[in-house]
Amino acid sequence: MDGVSAASGIAGLITLALQVSGTIAIYVKSIRERSKNVQELHDELLLLGEVLSGLRDFLASEQAKGRSFDNNSVLQKAITDCRDRIERIGDKLKPPDNSTRVSRALDKLRWPFEQREVNQMIENLRRYGQTFHFAVTIEGCNLLSKTSEDATKGLREMLGVSKKISELSAQMGLSAEESSKRASQIQQIMALIPMLAKTAVDMNELSHAARLAEVREQxxxxxxxxxxxxxxxxxxxxxxxxxxxxxxxxxxxxxxxxxxxxxxxxxxxxxxxxxxxxxxxxxxxxxxxxxxxxxxxxxxxxxxxxxxxxxxxxxxxxxxxxxxxxxxxxxxxxxxxxxxxxxxxxxxxxxxxxxxxxxxxxxxxxxxxxxxxxxxxxxxxxxxxxxxxxxxxxxxxxxxxxxxxxxxxxxxxxxxxxxxxxxxxxxxxxxxxxxxxxGDLRLFLTQVIGEHPDSVDTLDGDLRKQVLNTLCDNANGMFLLPALQIRTILDQITKSDVRRALSRLSTNLNEAFQSTIQRIRNLPKTRRDLALNALMWISHARRPFRPLELQQAMALRLDDADLDRDNFPPIITIIDCCCGLVEVDHESSIIRLVHHSLEEYLRDHNHGLFEDANLYITRICLRYLKLESLRELPFKNRHDFALVLEDMPFLEYAALEWGHHAYDVPTGRFGGLALSLLSDSLALITSARVRDHHNVDFRRWKEKAWAWAYSGGAGILIAAAFGLTELLKVLINENKDNLCLDARNMYGSTPLHEAALHGHESAAEVLIEHGADLVDVDYGSATPLFLAVSYGKLSMVRLLLEHGGPQLETPGPQGLSTLHKAAEQGNEEMVTTLLRAGALVAARDMYGMTALHFAARRGYLGIARLLVQAGAFVHVKDNDGLCPLDYAATGGYTDLVAYLLENGGNMWHKGREAWTPLHRAARGGHTQTVSMFLDRAADVLTADFKGNIPLHLAVRSGNMATVRVLLEHNPDFKRDQLFTRDKKGSTPRVVAFYTAHYDIHRNLRAAEWAVSGTEPGEASILTSAIERGDLSAVRAHLNIHQDSLHMLDVDGQPPLHVALQEDRRAIIDLLLERGASIESVGYHGWRPLHIAASLGNLDLVNLCLTHGASVESLTLTSQTPLHKAASGNSAAVVRRLIEAGADPNDRNDRGMTTLHIAAHQNDIQTVRMLVLEYEMDVLTRDRHKLTPAVWAERSGHLEVMAFLRGEMKKAKTVKKIRGDDQKISGGDEHMQMQMQMQEVESALSDPDVDDDPNPSMPEDSESARVQFV
Known part of the structure; x- marks a missing residue:
């Protein structure tokens, strides 16, 4: 690329830098508290634009004529990398494509970067600026037109010269400023070059546009x-x-x-x-x-x-x-x-x-x-x-x-x-x-005074010193007290006023609060009322308000038919009237009191300010829910409903919190408004939608919501959920002729379910007295008792148990009993209560598990003791043949394992895979648990149905300590363990090799030599030298034994394979120079490219490809290098091999494609790339008729499974339409195509369409519900 072409490329970069700096300028104006940090980034981008302008002009000038810059030159790499980084900054500053106008406006107030990120951006931009500035000279331009290695060499020489000039200047008493600047500039460029080298590797991984898209998606x-x-x-x-x-x-x-x-x-x-x-x-x-x-x-x-x-x-x-x-x-x-x-x-x-x-x-x-x-x-x-x-x-x-x-x-x-x-x-x-x-106090107060616009006139040197001394002397170890008092001081107009204020300062927080409240009381009536109203709302709200929420709450009057937007008090006026007691958190955009101590004072102090605060808030919330403008909300689609929630944010607070404020308020003081709401079906649907507006299955939710709202029992359910017992009695009395205590909400809950899960005992008592069904189950098969246990409501559990009945025996979700649930949650007091009530310790869920299984799986020793003392069998098997001891060993809960063994656990028991508890502990790498089994004489040579002894599984865990414990505990069994073969003929060392635990492999090989008394052969001597990275020893060995270049070691590996496994670059180069074949065959038919791909090492893959490695080579199980790359979780290597000609649709012996393997390995990045970029067929099946989605599901990889199922849905829709297309004969071809495209668009864009029942939900299917209160 010549200089003119490079200059035109720089022009686009200048435009980009200016655009992003313009966006940042918006934040500088709207984010005051971090404006300095944001301003610095903004200024750095502008400065970069100026430097780039100079570089552009230079490259287009006669001076730069005839110079060329290829893609590997430092300058070209710097331009490309700089553009990428600025684009990513710009992307983060953009609101989402689907955001609304209101949310886009709010996003302008939210700075998306942390301070450390901004500091790093600024540092990088300065390096680019120094590099581009350096290029605006003939010398610099020549140097930066070279590759990174050559440029670095030249820069080091220049740096050395600059330092010598500085030293000479200092000796002669001359200024060294210019040479120091030059040295600093060179150091900045040298720091940038390694970043560019990494970027160059990234560019080899992915094409420019694809890489950026992938990074941004990630x-x-x-x-x-x-x-x-x-x-x-x-x-x-x-x-x-x-x-x-x-x-x-x-x-x-x-x-x-x-x-x-x-x-x-x-x-x-x-x-x-x-x-x-x-x-x-x-x-x-x-x-x-x-x-x-x-x-x-x-x-x-x-x-x-x-x-x-x-x-x-x-x-x-x-x-x-x-x-x-x-x-x-x-x-x-x-x-x-x-x-x-x-x-x-x-x-x-x-x-x-x-x-x-x-x-x-x-x-x-x-x-x-x-x-x-x-x-x-x-x-x-x-x-x-x-x-x-x-x-x-x-x-x-x-x-x-x-x-x-x-x-x-x-x-x-x-x-x-x-x-x-x-x-x-x-x-x-x-x-x-x-x-x-x-000292901190003085720094803080000095900063506050310095930031106040009038402090220069009001506080001269002596008075300022007097203010600082007085406030610090009166601080009494507190920051808050002088922080409040300085506001009072700075509000004074004259110096005399300041001195008078100093003489009247309070000495504790309560006095300071009282003083500030008195200042508020002295305001004009309208401003006083505004301040006290704001303080009441903020101090008594159950969660923080955003400014617009507070404005709407304060604007509404009880006799308003609708919201009067002209009555919104300005936030700045509210803050001003509250005299420093209220502040806006600009990061989270909430309005709050300045300190917890103030909240305590406003709520608990006997000042008589807000005696009826909860009553007032309750009434306003109930009135808000009946506004005329909300009547149409039940009929709006989801998009329009979300817009209303943005526009009327207090709606959510009113719907979800009114009952909590009403809890301690006499029903007679708000009952009329409450009954009006609870008898209004449309208002009830609106409240429910507010709570559940994110529900993914909106269609089904909507049907159930309308049925619930018109059931006649919706009001009773809401009163029970809030625990409003007196209101509940009124509603029951009003509906006694048609009492619907079995009315269900959208999740199948009855009023008693709601009272139980929220722990409202008095409400539950009322419902039970009037005939509520104790064993009624919701849509998740949970009884009220099961929910009370699930949510830890112990008092409620005791109340429900007092009423007897078959509650304890009624199975819940997946056949779980209440005892199962309490054991799973580790709640010892709950377990004790249930056991005393007669819960069956032997009860099983649908998988055959007892409560002791659950306690063992979680590692709850205390729960296990309670259950065993209550008569639970320790050696009891579930449907998979697993005992509690198996689960405890799997989790590595050593103390629990010991307890179970002491109380009837069978150490020699074998489950479905014929694993003993020792197998399970070994597979988990639980060294302490394994050691305990060995101390109890567990059999280290017992094999599972695949022939694996515990050592095989410990090797698979990758835990060297566990392997050592098994081998060293009893030397008599060491040899047998080392040489035991599984049914595939593999010793533990071989297993370590093909599971890529090379450190364990080396140790086991040494152990085999030691117990056998054998010396390593010629090939193994070379292997050891390669593993050590001893280049001299490798070279010396090859000089003597030239034929060892092609000899296989004890693992069936030629030297080149070993060097690749260990990533010994210098040795790899030496072996290739000496004639090692890039297609040499090693263990199981692997070639060098298979090894490099399995390691996910892009540099090694590129090296193999450069030397002519074939992307079509196969192992003995028909695995291509692409299959191994997918196993190695490396999207970059997968992409590189495909670009080199590998076919992702090639199948191994099991009929698995690259997509099958990536799904099995939980590599979502590779899966998405194969499907979205290389258009692999998600419906493809292996020889066992399994799709990639099924492989993901079987392996428990839910994110991969969800993505593939979504793509399968699309593929099936398109396939169906294509099939229909073949059936259509005659007619207008254009119209047919139009109809098909409409069908595809409808099927793929409807967010409610979902044929995935999500089988891997939480164990308690009831837990998937979102409670409405």
């Missing part, structure tokens, strides 16, 4: 999964605290020895509890510690996660959501979301409000955490967590993480002193007192 999928796990709004509290931190504050905390002892690399494992009074700045210090630790451990296998409890958001902060938030942060630390997380996402994504799969979630969290060597969790404001559920939930999550998982978990928690009693539940807790640091 990013979107990752974002979808992470946002489903925990919406990014859950993490905004941290960003908000980052913004509030004054620069330079908190350093004392990071350098405190107690914190360093906790956070250090070699610190003893313990938890740290930071205890301080209200407003001491604990949350700010927590956020500072998070950022410090993330920066410190960003390149290490250490995960850092945080969780901020918040008084205003307790409804959202359930134990499930805590686990989800931690899992999101763990998953974000990896390039790809862990497969266990994507599978969980596919299985439960439509059951977002269901918490009965909590234990599954904890298991996944534990597995993902185990991929890190250390997990640091920072928990803020534990005192703001609900005592009954949130605090106990935290310790349940921590307990799950700290169960044997291979990772080290450390917790830092901040709290007030009154909850310090929980210290015993932490691990070796060390306590640290936290008070506001005076």
């Amino acid at each position: 990013e979107k999928r990752i974002t979808d999964i992470l946002d489903w796990l925990a919406p990014v709004s859950w993490l905004h509290k941290h960003r908000d605290l980052q913004v509030k931190r004054a620069k330079g504050t908190g350093e004392w905390f990071l350098h405190h020895q107690v914190f360093k002892d906790w956070a250090g690399d070699d610190a003893a494992e313990h938890d740290l509890l930071c205890v301080g009074g209200p407003g001491a700045g604990k949350s700010i210090l927590c956020s500072l510690a998070v950022d410090h630790l993330r920066a410190r451990y960003q390149d290490k296998e250490v995960a850092v996660a945080y969780y901020y409890y918040d008084y205003s958001d307790q409804q959202l902060q359930s134990p499930v959501n805590l686990a989800r938030s931690l899992l999101r942060q763990l998953s974000s630390n990896r390039h790809l979301v862990p497969s266990s997380v994507t599978e969980f996402y596919e299985r439960t994504r439509n059951d977002i409000k269901d918490e009965t799969w909590f234990q599954d979630l904890l298991g996944i969290l534990r597995r993902v955490a185990a991929t890190f060597t250390r997990f640091l969790i920072l928990v803020d404001a534990l005192d703001e967590a609900d005592i009954r559920s949130q605090r106990s939930g935290l310790f349940e999550v921590l307990s799950a993480l700290r169960s044997p998982s291979g990772t080290r978990v450390q917790v830092m928690a901040t709290m007030r002193s009154h909850v310090l009693s929980v210290a015993t539940r932490f691990h070796n807790a060390v306590t640290m007192d936290v008070t506001a640091d005076l």
Whole structure:
């Protein structure tokens, strides 16, 4: 490419940079709290555009005439890579294609990047800028027209010259500024070149457009999964605290020895509890510690996660959501979301409000955490967590993480002193007192004063010093108190006013709040009423409001027929009138009180401000649900309904929360409005749709919703769900002639089901007194008792059991009993209650499992003890022939295994695969459990039906420690274990080889030589040298034994294969130079390209192809290199082989195509690529008539299965239409085509069409429901 062509390419890049900088400019104006960070990125893009303009002009000039730049030149690579990176920044700033006008407007307020991402972007853009600036000279242009290797060599020489010039200048007393700048510029370019080299490899993997599309699609999928796990709004509290931190504050905390002892690399494992009074700045210090630790451990296998409890958001902060938030942060630390997380996402994504799969979630969290060597969790404001559920939930999550998982978990928690009693539940807790640091206070107050526009005139030097001294002296260890007081000071107009205000400062928070409330009372009436109304709503709401929600709530009057939009109070006026007590969190766009202490004051203090707050909120909510503009909502399609929800956001709060506000309000004070709503079928449907508007099966939901709303029992069900007992009695009395206590909502729940799952005992009593059926089942086959057990409502369970009947014997979903469910959840108190009530310990579900099976599968030793003491048989088999001991061994629960063995467990029992418990522990790599079995004389030579002894399975686990324990425990059996062959004739060493556990393979080979007393042969000596990477030894050996180049070692491998397996590049080159064949045949007919492809190593694949390797070569089982690439989970290698001529439709001995194998291996990226880009047939079947989707399902790969089933649906539709086309004879061809296309469009675009019953839902099918309350 000549200079003119390169210049024209740069012109497009300039345009792109300016477009993206223009988009960023919008954020600079709308995101004040991080505008500096955003502005810097904006400015860097503009500067880059200017540099590119200069480069464009230079390349088009006479000076650059005659120069050429091929695709491998540094300059061309830099231009291409720079364009890709800027395009990706632009893509992230665009709202989704299907977003609405309102959501697009809101997206402009949400900055999609974290600060560390922006810092990295800025750094990269500067490197590009330096590189392009360097190119605007003859010398620089010549150098950057070369390849990366040659350019780097030249740059090093130039850097050396610059440094020498700097040294000479310094010796002569001359300025070295120019040479220093030159050296800095060269270093920036040299830092960029490795990035370009990686980009060059990426470009070889994929064509330019396809790669970008794939990367963006992958990013979107990752974002979808992470946002489903925990919406990014859950993490905004941290960003908000980052913004509030004054620069330079908190350093004392990071350098405190107690914190360093906790956070250090070699610190003893313990938890740290930071205890301080209200407003001491604990949350700010927590956020500072998070950022410090993330920066410190960003390149290490250490995960850092945080969780901020918040008084205003307790409804959202359930134990499930805590686990989800931690899992999101763990998953974000990896390039790809862990497969266990994507599978969980596919299985439960439509059951977002269901918490009965909590234990599954904890298991996944534990597995993902185990991929890190250390997990640091920072928990803020534990005192703001609900005592009954949130605090106990935290310790349940921590307990799950700290169960044997291979990772080290450390917790830092901040709290007030009154909850310090929980210290015993932490691990070796060390306590640290936290008070506001005076130095930090001065920095903070100085920053606030400096940002105030009038401070220059009002506060001169001496007065400013007096203000700082007075506020710091009165702080009493608190940040919040002076933070509130400085607002009062800065509101003063004259210096005398400032001095008077200083003399009247309060000395504690309550006095400060009272003083501020008094200032509000002194406002003009309209502004006073506005402020007090806002404070009432914000302090008493069950969750935080977004500004528009608050405006709508405050605008509505009880006698309004509809919403008066002209009555919306401006948010800025609300904040101003509240005199600093209210703020808007710009990251999450919620409006909130400035501190938890203020919420406590407004709710609990005896100030008489909001005595009837809940009554007022209840009435407004009920009135809102009856607005005239909502009457047509039941008839709107989903798109239009969603638009209304965006436009009227308070609708969701009113529908879901009115009953909670009404709970402690006398029914007579709101009953009229409630009865009006509950007797209005259309209003009930609207409320139900608000709750369930994301329901995937809307058609069926709609039919059931209309039937429920007109059943005559809908109002009773809602009253029962909210626990409004007196209102429930009124409704029962009004409908006593036609009482419908069996009316079902959209999920088959009766009023008693709803009361049971929410734990409303008095409502349940009323329903039972009036004849509610205790054993009625919902659409998920759950009784009220089963739901009460599932949701942990112990008091409700006891109440229901008092009424007897066959509740305990009535089977629930999948034949589960209530005892099964309680055992599965690990609830010892619930299990005890059910056992005392007569629950059958021998009851079996549809799979033949008892409650003890469930306890063993989860590893619950305490539950197992209760069940065994109640008479449960330990040696009882399920339908697969598995006993509780099998499940405990599979999970590696050593203590539980020991208990079961002591109480009748059979160590020699064999299940369906003829595996003993030792086989299962070995397959899981559970070294401690294996060791315990060996101490009890378990048989290490017993074989399963495939001939595998435990060592074979330990090898498959890849755990070297487990392999060693089996071999070394009893030397008498070592030889027999090493040389035992399975029914395919494979020893454990051979199994290690073909499962690619090469480290285990080497150890087993050495062990075989040792017990046999044999010396390695000539070929094996060469193999060992290759494995060590000893190039000199390999060369020397080949010089003496030239024929060993083609000799096979004990594993049937020629030297080239071994070098490829070990990725020894220099040795590979040597062997090829000496004449090693790129088509040499090794173990099982593998060629070098098979090995490179199975490793997923693109460089090795390219090397093999360069030397003429055939993409059509076959192993003894007809596997092509493409099959092996699919087994190796490498989409890049798969693409490279296809581009080299490999046919993805080739079949192995089992009739499997590349798509079958990729589906079986859970490689969603390769599966999508094969289907969407290479148009592979998703309906294709192997020799056993299995489709790729069936392979995915059998392997439990739900995300792959869901994608393939969706594509199969499309393919079947198209196939059907093509078949119909062949049947059509005559007629207008154009009209036929038009009809067919309409049919395809209709079939593929209807989101309600789904023939996939999703067989892999959570074990409790009832748990798929979304409760309506």
